[in-house]
Amino acid sequence: SQQGEEDPQALSIQEGENATMNCSYKTSINNLQWYRQNSGRGLVHLILIRSNEREKHSGRLRVTLDTSKKSSSLLITASRAADTASYFCATVPTDSWGKLQFGAGTQVVVTP
Amino acid sequence: NAGVTQTPKFQVLKTGQSMTLQCAQDMNHNSMYWYRQDPGMGLRLIYYSASEGTTDKGEVPNGYNVSRLNKREFSLRLESAAPSQTSVYFCASSERFYDGYTFGSGTRLTVV
Numbered sequence: 292s293q294q295g296e297e298d299p300q301a302l303s304i305q306e307g308e309n310a311t312m313n314c315s316y317k318t319s320i321n322n323l324q325w326y327r328q329n330s331g332r333g334l335v336h337l338i339l340i341r342s343n344e345r346e347k348h349s350g351r352l353r354v355t356l357d358t359s360k361k362s363s364s365l366l367i368t369a370s371r372a373a374d375t376a377s378y379f380c381a382t383v384p385t386d387s388w389g390k391l392q393f394g395a396g397t398q399v400v401v402t403p
Numbered sequence: 404n405a406g407v408t409q410t411p412k413f414q415v416l417k418t419g420q421s422m423t424l425q426c427a428q429d430m431n432h433n434s435m436y437w438y439r440q441d442p443g444m445g446l447r448l449i450y451y452s453a454s455e456g457t458t459d460k461g462e463v464p465n466g467y468n469v470s471r472l473n474k475r476e477f478s479l480r481l482e483s484a485a486p487s488q489t490s491v492y493f494c495a496s497s498e499r500f501y502d503g504y505t506f507g508s509g510t511r512l513t514v515v
Contacts (some may be wrong), residue, residue, distance in 0.1 A: 331506045391448070
């Protein structure tokens with residue numbers, strides 16, 4: 292079963308615009324992570340936010356976490372063509388310690 | 404290059420054949436994982452190894468076996484391949500259970 296569900300499933304934007312995607316999950320978590328996957332490649336870890344954190348930044352990435360709503364968002368600012376990829380949220384549930392559970396992902400296309 | 408190495412990258416099997424997917428990491432990580440990725444379903448955990456000498460079932464373990472050969476290596480075996488096992492398989496590792504994962508580049512397996 293999938294713990295996280297991303298929204299939207301697909302997103303198409305132009306270079307320079309911001310891209311926002313959301314993730315909802317079902318159970319209590321230890322932390323939530325975001326990953327990027329370029330076509331035909333493995334996943335790359337982007338950022339981890341713990342359950343006691345509300346916001347985290349890494350370069351052009353901004354992640355928020357609202358544990359009361361069981362939701363998270365990933366914002367990519369000033370997007371580039373190289374940001375074209377699928378983005379996955381993944382959670383470490385407190386009752387399934389260590390079993391990172393992934394959503395189905397958001398496909399982002401950034402056109403020049 | 405440091406990271407997670409998977410072999411082979413591509414494989415075609417006939418129904419009923421067996422094979423072993425190999426995975427090795429050189430980051431001295433304690434935990435290792437095998438996931439499968441199917442279109443529209445995100446990643447699903449097959450088996451994991453919290454530490455050298457231990458293995459546990461994930462969400463979809465049926466039809467698979469694993470071996471944690473040493474701290475570096477974690478192999479996945481298909482004893483009698485079925486078309487339903489056609490998928491992309493990813494190996495990953497992490498220092499601790501709740502850390503971000505480092506993924507390999509994947510093995511694309513087709514069972515005919």
